Amino acid sequence: MGDTYILRKGHSTLGDLKNGMLAMLGITGDVHFVDPVNGSDGNNGSDASAPMKTVTAAYNLCADAHNDAVVMLPATGGDTLAAAITWSKNFTHLIGLSNDLPGMGQRCRVLGGATTDLTKLVTFSGYGCIVRNIQFYNGADADVDNGAVIVSGNRNYFKNCLFVGMNHATPAARAGSYSLKVTGSEDYFEDCTIGYDSIERGAGEPPELWLATGCSKAVFNHCRILTRSETITASPVKIDAEPLGYVEFDNCIFVNTSTNWAVALTDCFTITSAQTHYVGMRGLNQLVGITGWADTATRMYMAMPASANTGGTNTAPTT
Numbered sequence: 001m002g003d004t005y006i007l008r009k010g011h012s013t014l015g016d017l018k019n020g021m022l023a024m025l026g027i028t029g030d031v032h033f034v035d036p037v038n039g040s041d042g043n044n045g046s047d048a049s050a051p052m053k054t055v056t057a058a059y060n061l062c063a064d065a066h067n068d069a070v071v072m073l074p075a076t077g078g079d080t081l082a083a084a085i086t087w088s089k090n091f092t093h094l095i096g097l098s099n100d101l102p103g104m105g106q107r108c109r110v111l112g113g114a115t116t117d118l119t120k121l122v123t124f125s126g127y128g129c130i131v132r133n134i135q136f137y138n139g140a141d142a143d144v145d146n147g148a149v150i151v152s153g154n155r156n157y158f159k160n161c162l163f164v165g166m167n168h169a170t171p172a173a174r175a176g177s178y179s180l181k182v183t184g185s186e187d188y189f190e191d192c193t194i195g196y197d198s199i200e201r202g203a204g205e206p207p208e209l210w211l212a213t214g215c216s217k218a219v220f221n222h223c224r225i226l227t228r229s230e231t232i233t234a235s236p237v238k239i240d241a242e243p244l245g246y247v248e249f250d251n252c253i254f255v256n257t258s259t260n261w262a263v264a265l266t267d268c269f270t271i272t273s274a275q276t277h278y279v280g281m282r283g284l285n286q287l288v289g290i291t292g293w294a295d296t297a298t299r300m301y302m303a304m305p306a307s308a309n310t311g312g313t314n315t316a317p318t319t
Helices: 055-060
Strands: 031-034 069-072 085-087 093-096 109-112 122-124 130-132 135-138 149-151 157-159 162-164 180-182 188-190 193-195 209-211 219-221 224-228 237-239 245-250 253-257 269-271 277-282 286-288 300-302
Touching: 031 055, 055 069, 055 085
Parallel strands: 031 069, 069 093, 085 122, 093 130, 109 135, 122 149, 130 157, 135 162, 149 180, 157 188, 162 193, 180 209, 188 219, 193 224, 209 237, 219 245, 224 253, 237 269, 245 277, 253 286, 277 300
Antiparallel strands: none
C-alpha cells in the first residue's frame, strides 16, 4: 500500500501538495476539495478548510484536459448523488484522501439509494483519468437494471476502489444489472473490489463484472471479484461482445458466497463473444465457491499447475 498524506486546515492548498500525493500522481491543475458532511457548494473547494459538499459541483468546476482533480475528504457519510455523473473531461481525476485500504470500505463514498433510484452512479467516458480510494455503492431498489460504474473511456486508472451495484434484491435479480461495466480500451484496475456478498444475486444471474462491446485490453491486477448467488449457473464475470485483442487478470481472487456453503457456481466466466480474443490469467488467480473457470474454456489462457478448467480452484485443507 502507498503512503498516506494528512492535510491540516490552513495548510491544504495545492501549493502544499506539490511534494505530496497529488504531485506524485501527476496532478498539476486545480484542486477542488469535497466533504459530503461538512462542506458547502457555496465554496469553490480550493482549500480543504472550506470544501465543497458534492462531487458533482466540484467536477463542474474542473477544466477538460487540464489535470484538475476532485479530492474527497474522508467522512462518516458519503455523497449521495441527486443525478448520475458523466465524467467526460479528459485527464480529470477523482482522489479519495482516505487510507489506501485495497478496494474495501473506503470512507470516501459516492452513493446512490432508493430516493433517486439511479441506474448508474458514474460513467467515466473521459480518458487518462485517475480514480483512487473511492467507494461507489448503488443501493437503488427500483425494478430496473442498475449498476455502480460504467467505464467507457480509454486508458483510465482505478486503484483501491470498491464497485458495488444492484445492492438490493430487486435489481439484483435482473440479468442487465452489474457492479462494474467496462466498454473502454486499455483501462487498468489495481487493488480494487468488484461486487459484494451481502445481497443474493437472483434468477436473472447478473454479473458483477461485465466486459461489453468495445472493451479491449483491460487489465485487472490484484483485484477481488465478489458475488453471492445460490444459482449454480450464475457467473460473476460476463464477456458478451467484442473484447478485441485480450483482457488480463493478474493475481485476482473470484469468490462466491452462499448460505452454509450450499452452492458452488459452475463457471466463473460466461463468454459468449464470437470475436477473436483471449482472456489471459497471469500469476495465481484463485476460485473460491466456484468450481470451474469458464463455459467457453478455449478462450482462457493460464499457467496453472493443472491446465484443466478447474486449475486454481481453492478447497479447504484436509483435517
